[in-house]
Amino acid sequence: MSGPWGECLVPAVVPSPEMAAEVRRAIGAVPGWLARVAPVPWLVRTFTELATKPYAYAAAELTDLVALVVSQDNSCRYCYGVQRALFKIFGYDDALVARLERDFHVAGLPDTERVALDFARKLSRANPRPGRRDYAELASTGLEGAVIAEVAFAVAASTILNRVATLVALPPETALESIPKVPLFRLIRPILAWRMRDARRSPLPLADDGRGFGARVVAALGDAPGATILRRTIDEALRSDVLPRRTKALLFAVIAKALGCVYCEREARALLLAEGLDEGTIDEVLANLGSPRLDRREAILVPFVRETVRYQHADIQRRTREVTAGMRHDEVVELVGVVSLANAVARLSVLLDAC
Amino acid sequence: MLWLVVAVLAAALVALARRGRRTIAQLERRLEGSSRELEALQHAFSRFAPAEVVEDIIAQGVSTHAEKKEITVLFADLKGFTAMSERLDPAELLMILNEYFERMSRVITTHRGHVSKFIGDGILALFGALDANPWQTNDAVRAAFAMQASLAELNVRLAADQRPTLAMGIGIHRGVVVAGVIGSAELVEYGVIGSTVNVASRVQELTRIHGVDVLVTAAVRERLDPRVTVRALPAVAVKGLPEPVPTFTVAPDDGF
Numbered sequence: 210m211s212g213p214w215g216e217c218l219v220p221a222v223v224p225s226p227e228m229a230a231e232v233r234r235a236i237g238a239v240p241g242w243l244a245r246v247a248p249v250p251w252l253v254r255t256f257t258e259l260a261t262k263p264y265a266y267a268a269a270e271l272t273d274l275v276a277l278v279v280s281q282d283n284s285c286r287y288c289y290g291v292q293r294a295l296f297k298i299f300g301y302d303d304a305l306v307a308r309l310e311r312d313f314h315v316a317g318l319p320d321t322e323r324v325a326l327d328f329a330r331k332l333s334r335a336n337p338r339p340g341r342r343d344y345a346e347l348a349s350t351g352l353e354g355a356v357i358a359e360v361a362f363a364v365a366a367s368t369i370l371n372r373v374a375t376l377v378a379l380p381p382e383t384a385l386e387s388i389p390k391v392p393l394f395r396l397i398r399p400i401l402a403w404r405m406r407d408a409r410r411s412p413l414p415l416a417d418d419g420r421g422f423g424a425r426v427v428a429a430l431g432d433a434p435g436a437t438i439l440r441r442t443i444d445e446a447l448r449s450d451v452l453p454r455r456t457k458a459l460l461f462a463v464i465a466k467a468l469g470c471v472y473c474e475r476e477a478r479a480l481l482l483a484e485g486l487d488e489g490t491i492d493e494v495l496a497n498l499g500s501p502r503l504d505r506r507e508a509i510l511v512p513f514v515r516e517t518v519r520y521q522h523a524d525i526q527r528r529t530r531e532v533t534a535g536m537r538h539d540e541v542v543e544l545v546g547v548v549s550l551a552n553a554v555a556r557l558s559v560l561l562d563a564c
Numbered sequence: 565m566l567w568l569v570v571a572v573l574a575a576a577l578v579a580l581a582r583r584g585r586r587t588i589a590q591l592e593r594r595l596e597g598s599s600r601e602l603e604a605l606q607h608a609f610s611r612f613a614p615a616e617v618v619e620d621i622i623a624q625g626v627s628t629h630a631e632k633k634e635i636t637v638l639f640a641d642l643k644g645f646t647a648m649s650e651r652l653d654p655a656e657l658l659m660i661l662n663e664y665f666e667r668m669s670r671v672i673t674t675h676r677g678h679v680s681k682f683i684g685d686g687i688l689a690l691f692g693a694l695d696a697n698p699w700q701t702n703d704a705v706r707a708a709f710a711m712q713a714s715l716a717e718l719n720v721r722l723a724a725d726q727r728p729t730l731a732m733g734i735g736i737h738r739g740v741v742v743a744g745v746i747g748s749a750e751l752v753e754y755g756v757i758g759s760t761v762n763v764a765s766r767v768q769e770l771t772r773i774h775g776v777d778v779l780v781t782a783a784v785r786e787r788l789d790p791r792v793t794v795r796a797l798p799a800v801a802v803k804g805l806p807e808p809v810p811t812f813t814v815a816p817d818d819g820f
Binding site: 336337466467469493495496497498499515519 | 695696698699702787789790791820
């Protein structure tokens, strides 16, 4: 990891007792991120749900590996620290963790996991996004479509968590990271692992008819629990009134364009048309990352969000600090939440192109 | 006696085990060191070639894999530098040239381009070659404006030090190139070939004829932000191209 991890961009706030209780009920503790993300309830729910390993088809070991490798690849100090600590708590072999840190290609993993991690890393880097050939290679190892969809969802989940954590520079979870260093840890590790390691979830068909922004991407997850989380997250993010809906649609559109996701760009265009922006202005914004019809804040944010697609953590933290100067803390948190979500959805859409 | 033999054997086994552990620890440390070096190299190489090309090279060695890409090429050259180089002390000349390259490279990287090579006092920079970039043309033109501004700053300092100042012409063209790892077994580089590169170079030469600092082609103009003021210039015949080339001089407007 190059460059220092910055000071957190947003102050710690005291979450409401109800919010704290809900998070504790779901994940068994009140993590440090809650105090930073609390001003935006939809993002709190997303963080909470993603922390509970919402997978019905992919093995926990595989999704854990994906989270570790993607967090390392994204140089996310916060998420990588958490994942590493969880690996130790869950009882993974220390030598395996060390080998994974060096290079998962030579970590002695079975072919299926190695190819899945290759796919996950390509999807996370999205330079370019993996295509049919990568999907076919993964399928040829024997992984079923539902498992591959959850591997892609695990990447999307890490995309959200890594970006939010990196852009606002979430302080490391030192309490969690220090657990494996406690002398008695080896004795209590089996109990902790049993307590913290969730069993595989049951499939969860979508409650509604699947309409809304990104409907086809959500549908590509089938009845995986991730589909319901993604549907709710997108809907609540767009409904939230912290930032104007038009601004959020612009952020979705620019990230879709940057990642070459034709489907997501079309969806974002539809949102912008519904917000009263005409086709000509949308074309102008997407061609030039600017337009006289944008408001002052949009004129700053639109060219900025392309930088969140691929970044070096120190640079993006500096840039996020620059562009959010003068914004309220809840606006900053919603901004990083929306750009992280847009990055995740545009990556996840490979399931449409590749299948 | 038997106990003594057992004790000696046990001690020997313990010593062997300790030595084995030490050797393993040493090997692991070396492996970790090599792995870090490899990661650092991979990171460094990603500035010169697309990440996937770097990964392919690491996994399979140098291959002849090549692909067609639409990119934007910026060619910059110092005006009158050859005459200046004959007047100046070699050390002073190199100091000025290196500072110029340093500044221009920084500006190009900031605007998401990458310096493909230095050719004498010329710079060949590519936009959209390493990462897919739908805004590559505007990035290249922004880079050109920023390069001129940076050169103006450098000139203030050179003038204050009573050194000769520099003037630079920039040509920008957009088109399809063949990109890949090019070279011999001893020396390879990630590069691009095709007429797009030649056109950018020829357009740069036209800055002297038209007396302007930055010139772009019609392919660039088509995709240019309307906030850039564009003025058409007469088409001029250039070496290697069948038709005279129409070019446009550009200037930044408010907000670009």
